[in-house]
């Protein structure tokens with residue numbers, strides 16, 4: 382039994398150490414970061430980390446697949462209104478974190494319908510973006526460790542499509558026209574910070590000390606999503622009382638571990654084929 386235990390630990394310990402970045406995320410600099418999400422607020426999971434990385438000399442790009450044009454319970458808002466509102470909210474949130482708003486890319490798909498779009502077309506667009514931006518690190522919805530994981534439909538689609546695109550981007554014969562006609566090169570993304578992971582799968586906690594109030598300020602720009610504007614939109618400006626109430630709620634979302642504000646991820650490094658392992 383003892384031998385089995387020792388063997389188990391010898392096998393497990395290297396696996397645990399592989400799951401951590403060589404350099405703590407808080408010390409990363411000079412990297413190109415790409416986040417892929419489904420909706421214009423899916424960067425909320427990572428907002429403190431993204432702001433910190435941007436300030437630390439990394440280039441941060443945010444790619445969102447849908448316009449978010451059905452995410453409301455306000456009967457007076459139409460799809461066109463909401464797409465515009467959410468574009469402005471996203472840009473305001475990124476500006477609050479100091480991330481250049483021209484680093485925001487929206488693919489324009491309809492909210493709630495991502496899973497039913499032409500997958501080959503979406504992946505081709507994501508592969509092109511990966512080959513253009515050439516990220517060192519991809520932030521993505523976690524497609525699930527050790528098997529499939531249920532996410533709500535657009536998040537599920539975003540998780541799988543971005544993992545599929547990360548994989549396709551490294552093979553020069555996949556979407557070959559991007560290379561032979563458009564002059565791009567194949568690109569292998571070496572590192573991943575997967576967000577909205579199952580709690581048990583999170584292996585990397587980023588200390589966002591000093592960024593927590595900036596994160597609250599940024600998230601407070603999503604008036605149509607994270608305030609009473611969800612059902613009765615009167616934004617983008619709230620009364621001082623409404624704004625403070627919203628921020629008080631958002632402060633409760635900040636996770637603390639050992640008294641420090643943290644954002645949790647599943648870190649993965651290696652060939653994209655093994656993201657799910």
Ligand SMILES: [Zn+2]
Pocket residue numbers: 419420422423536
């Ligand atoms: Zn979302």
